[in-house]
Amino acid sequence: MKKLRVALIYNAYTDSKPDEKADTGSLHYLRQMIRGIARGLRRLRHEVVVMPLAGDLSVLQRKLNRLGPDIVFNQYDDVVHGALYEMRVAAFIRMLGYPMTGSPALGLGLSRYKYMSLSLLKGAGLPIPPSTTLIERLSDIDELKWSFPLIVHAAQEHAGIGLDRGSVVQTKKALKEKSREILRTYKQPALVQHFLKGREFNVGLIGGRTVRVLPLAEVDYSRLPRAIPPIMSYAAKWVETSVEYRRTEIICPARVDATLTALIGKTAVKAFRAVGGWGYGRVDVRLDESGQPIILEVNCNPCLDSGMGLARSAEQAGIEYPQLLQAIIKAAFEGPPYDMHLPIFNLGNSGRVRGR
Numbered sequence: 001m002k003k004l005r006v007a008l009i010y011n012a013y014t015d016s017k018p019d020e021k022a023d024t025g026s027l028h029y030l031r032q033m034i035r036g037i038a039r040g041l042r043r044l045r046h047e048v049v050v051m052p053l054a055g056d057l058s059v060l061q062r063k064l065n066r067l068g069p070d071i072v073f074n075q076y077d078d079v080v081h082g083a084l085y086e087m088r089v090a091a092f093i094r095m096l097g098y099p100m101t102g103s104p105a106l107g108l109g110l111s112r113y114k115y116m117s118l119s120l121l122k123g124a125g126l127p128i129p130p131s132t133t134l135i136e137r138l139s140d141i142d143e144l145k146w147s148f149p150l151i152v153h154a155a156q157e158h159a160g161i162g163l164d165r166g167s168v169v170q171t172k173k174a175l176k177e178k179s180r181e182i183l184r185t186y187k188q189p190a191l192v193q194h195f196l197k198g199r200e201f202n203v204g205l206i207g208g209r210t211v212r213v214l215p216l217a218e219v220d221y222s223r224l225p226r227a228i229p230p231i232m233s234y235a236a237k238w239v240e241t242s243v244e245y246r247r248t249e250i251i252c253p254a255r256v257d258a259t260l261t262a263l264i265g266k267t268a269v270k271a272f273r274a275v276g277g278w279g280y281g282r283v284d285v286r287l288d289e290s291g292q293p294i295i296l297e298v299n300c301n302p303c304l305d306s307g308m309g310l311a312r313s314a315e316q317a318g319i320e321y322p323q324l325l326q327a328i329i330k331a332a333f334e335g336p337p338y339d340m341h342l343p344i345f346n347l348g349n350s351g352r353v354r355g356r
């Protein structure tokens, strides 16, 4: 395997909120994950330079041009500036001419604009939750007919942000209250959907031209008190001290029969491709009342923490952490289709870029 010079970039910008130790979504844990990725890449004998990005893109540009990496390992995940920044940073890196791991800007944007990506999936004939509706004004709610239960999301968030015990609603009054909270607190539309009570799966995907479906993981809510809705809320994902976190388990590999496994895998790959995903992804799926898999969302560039999520599914397939990272790099060099490097923009890196 060729030794590469890898620039590992991540978002080190915070809005000065102090880190909560019990909150595994904090910068403290992000840094831990980045160190783990760097270690994994070094075990593959690659030269790794970690580049925290804390606001100034021109600094990143200078650093990259000085280093002249063979590839940028993109771990930029933005929880501060809003949904557009992940795609903007990815586009910036590609415009500088560097090959980059994971999904291109468009896929990253669609991962965050859930209503757009779900509309696209529906248009492609893929199953999405019934009654998926975007609420931009509270008065929209009165104009429509609703059947409950419904779940109310923040339309452009990820990582469980905005999802709590009040997110599953049974009445129009509660629907309005939760939508109002989202419009005001998160300053974005609310996404309302029929609440699917069936089994929930995370489908890990790796690869470029050929996508491999990893062993399914199931989210097991059976130990959760009945008063708490069975969803991967913010608390269930990140807050180690919460009941939600302690009573929600991930079973990997999931116990699912071969026919359903194949159907879930096929649906997930189609969804990943439809939104322009590349390299690695995780599709969240839930079964409806008749047992059919419905796509909740496609995560392009999902969390790469070792021992969790995608990495855990990869381990179940016999793929160790460094090999997972290597597969992601390999996919990046295969390159998303139509994403050729045309040096249209002269951003001051003449002759130094080793792009494709």
Ligand SMILES: Nc1ncnc2c1ncn2[C@@H]1O[C@H](COP(=O)(O)OP(=O)(O)O)[C@@H](O)[C@H]1O
Residues within 6 Å of the ligand: 129, 151, 157, 158, 159, 160, 161, 163, 193, 194, 195, 196, 197, 200, 230, 231, 232, 233, 284, 286, 296, 297
């Ligand atoms: N329509 C739905 N029906 C049932 N549960 C849902 C639905 N949409 C989301 N959920 C629950 O909420 C969780 C988070 O929603 P998701 O769309 O995956 O957003 P996030 O980006 O926050 O992970 C899911 O893992 C699932 O438990």
Ligand SMILES: [Mg+2]
Residues within 6 Å of the ligand: 159, 284, 297
């Ligand atoms: Mg999700």
